[in-house]
Amino acid sequence: MTYVAGKVWLVGAGPSDPGLFTLKGKAVLEQADVVVYDKLVGQGVLAMIPEKTERIFVGKVSGNHPVPQQEINQILLREAQKGKQVVRLKGGDPFVFGRGGEELELLSQNGIAFEIVPGITSAVAVPAYNGIPVTHRDFVSSLHIITGHTKKSDEAEIDYEALVKLDGTYIFLMGVASIPKICAGLLGAGIEPDMPAAILERGTTAHQRRIVSDVSHLPAEAEKAAVKTPAIIVVGKVCALAEEFHWAEDRPLGGLKIAVTRPRDRSSELAQKLALLGAELVLLPAIETKEIENNDALEEAFHHMNEYDWAVFTSPVGVEIFFNKLRAMKKDIRSLASLQFAAIGSATKKSIEEKGILVNLMPHEYSGKALGELLTQTVLQEEQERSRKVRLLIPRAKIGTEDVLKPLAAAGIGYEDLPIYDTIESSDCENRMEQDIDYVAFTSASTVKGFVKQTGLTDFKHIKAVCIGKKTAEEAENYGMQIIVAKEATIDSMLECFKQLAH
Template sequence: MMAGKVWLVGAGPSDPGLLTIKGKAVLEQAEVVVYDQLVGDGILCMIPKSAKKINVGKYAGNHTVVQERINEILLEEALEGKRVVRLKGGDPFLFGRGGEELELLCEHGIPYEIVPGITSAISVPAYAGIPVTHRDFTSSLHIITGHRKKGCKESIDYKSLVALGDTTLVFLMGVAALFDICRGLIDAGMDQATPAAILERGTTAKQRKIIANLATLPEEANNQNIGTPGIIVVGKVCSLSQTFAWAEKRLLGGVRVVVTRPKDKVSSLATKLYDLGAEVVMLSGTYTKPIEDNTQLIEVLDTIQDNKWILFASEVAVDIFFDCLWQQQIDIRSLWNCHFAAVGPTTRKAIEKRGIRVDYMPEKYYGMELAKGIEAMAKPQDKVLVLIPKETDSELANYLSTTKVNMKAVPVYEIVYEDNEQVNIEESDIVTFTSASTVRSFVNTMKDIDFHKVQAVCIGELTAKEAAFYGMKINVAKEATIDSLIESVIEINKREL
């Protein structure tokens, strides 16, 4: 068996937008991902569902798996011929022990690559409005680990740091040693009025900062219960934080939104929320797949020209319908007699990409509204084909079945539920739902949480009804559109400010 390969990938400080293009590309091709707790939820959600996921923990003072064992895991998985990604917070070579993880690989001749990441030493201060260098304040930057190797009694050389003069000092992994660091610098001769900052959970919606000076920072941090992960910045540049503050000024700065969406679908909702400053976590509790050997659909396609109307309530159904048409070698010109109807703009766009103009779309983008529109237009002799998901309630098909419309409902895809291994829902999170099926997906995925604490933003009444069934706190968008859903998120944020 050929040996596999290992990639040491720096995941950056947490914000998924700060993961490098190469890092994302490598991660999406991984067969095994070994990750720690400093990797953001938004990045963990990018791990392929087919990949083996190994959580090795590693918070300050809490190493679930010791470093030596992590090294062995990388070797064992690579020897099985796998594409292994070691996903590490920040940069793998800046106090990330990346060099140690390579040593065992080198001994066994395992090929590897390094994908540098954006270090928290620069990015976290930037998100707090602190430029680590500025010509008017400092001419150098020094990055120091505040966490010493186990058994090492050697202390930080504070006298040498103070002798550097006007500089910026960044201490990583030093939250627990904050008092010792500040006292050490003061005792070594640094002015106790020197500006200093501690930055907690930088680049996330929960980031906090305390700007003080060397003398007062430990007490203020203790009063505010500042914890890990965090970094300490010392130097005159800290005084610029209020002037240069920007992250919290964004419309959705400080808001974490969980977007429920099938993994195989790109989310314009997530993109728009991120652009407004939200921390966005993509929770993919489901994926869709065509029904295999779908004889019912094939039979319908053989006489597709007999249908006056073909109704679509999702873009998934559109893609499967046209793909099957092609696979069965049925000429698209056989649709000349058919009228097409879409539940909303996204579905309409999917149809029109196939070169077909949509004949009807309701003003309100609900399955019920589509059904009512067709009921009013269809003649008794008109055959109406509705393409639906398997074993899932269809508002469109259910309503039409109670009317005189000559309707045939054909399942074309099934929804597969996945277990959630990465995302933890916090009480302050806002969770968006774009359909009743995304609610069911969320419930199936998040099995061990109290749904009464979930702040749900729903795209319509049917979706809200499903969320209410599980006791969630309900907010309904004024219109069944992505933009209206976002407006609801913004309103919730304003109420809670």
């Protein structure tokens, strides 16, 4: 049998929360040429796929298979035979009623190399996120995972009498449509009518729902609540512990789903802090930053750095590009010894000080206008004391706010407005604005513009926009969004804003 260079990784993505995705799964995802994925894979995990990687959506959900299983098998084979590194990304664990074995059969028959990366199964994770331990020594001694349907039948043939005799916790996957039959089967097999039972919808997400009842009343309660897939059924004494052990919704942002629009390379701080507070995140990088290549003006500035008195930075990305170029020119911070440094806000200040340089000036209000006014006041005083003109270097975006420049120009202060990067609209968030997002976080006016152009929406009145400052809020308001403005133009102030909104 002839082997090809291509290979397939069968990767379990977990139930939805990207924090439950395994380290190995993430590492494999980052080196893939093509990713074949299902609808049940969480958006947070999909956001980990590199932009260059080809994506093939096969859209499987319970009861709806627009791409038949046999065709999915053929896709995996076809892509691997092209010599590609293929990731088959599946919700939950691929070997727990995930058809993983079926997808490997054709690969094995054709000599395609493969690896299995197990995922956290929803059978355990979803009850845990609802405060239900699937095992507990005071209640049960066994755990049983049952599918609600099989390959040959929409309803699985279950030996309810054998199950009930085991006196354990029963987890039914893909059984929402069969709730009445499942509960009737258990009751007919002699389970106690008041045995605690629960149905858990959209587990591990911000909008997860938990309906706890008993076997006798669960079907009626589920119908009343209009439960939809994805959901799992849990039957057993441990369900009664949910009232005491629930925790996910109790976190500061536990019930919020938030879209983050910062550029992909600068979203980590905001995203990490939101996630630690319990929010479910949708990463929609509305803009990208791109260094201006062959920047003769920046190189020229480095050759004449002693002619400047101040270096003024308006963003962390500007700091990174500036110092990367400095290193590329075989120079270090000693060549900046004559400069004082100004930063627009705390994040930019942090970026500068990470280079070993203390920031001399930062406004209390983190805005271009406040920075420009403070610089003007400071520089005019310096010029009077030194009896000479002071010159500023302002490395920043090609298209940036004029607010920082207007006070300087009005006062006759000399400066060089030096473009070192461009801000472009990202195509990464196109048509991915999900209907159940609670808030969208905007950290600049440019992220608002990028969001508007890339989401495919025409009406923004329903968008609840949490904005980092007044300029950002003004841009969002232009499109009719509902505006919430952080008290200070900082990430931490935005976090406090979200905390207040959650209560």
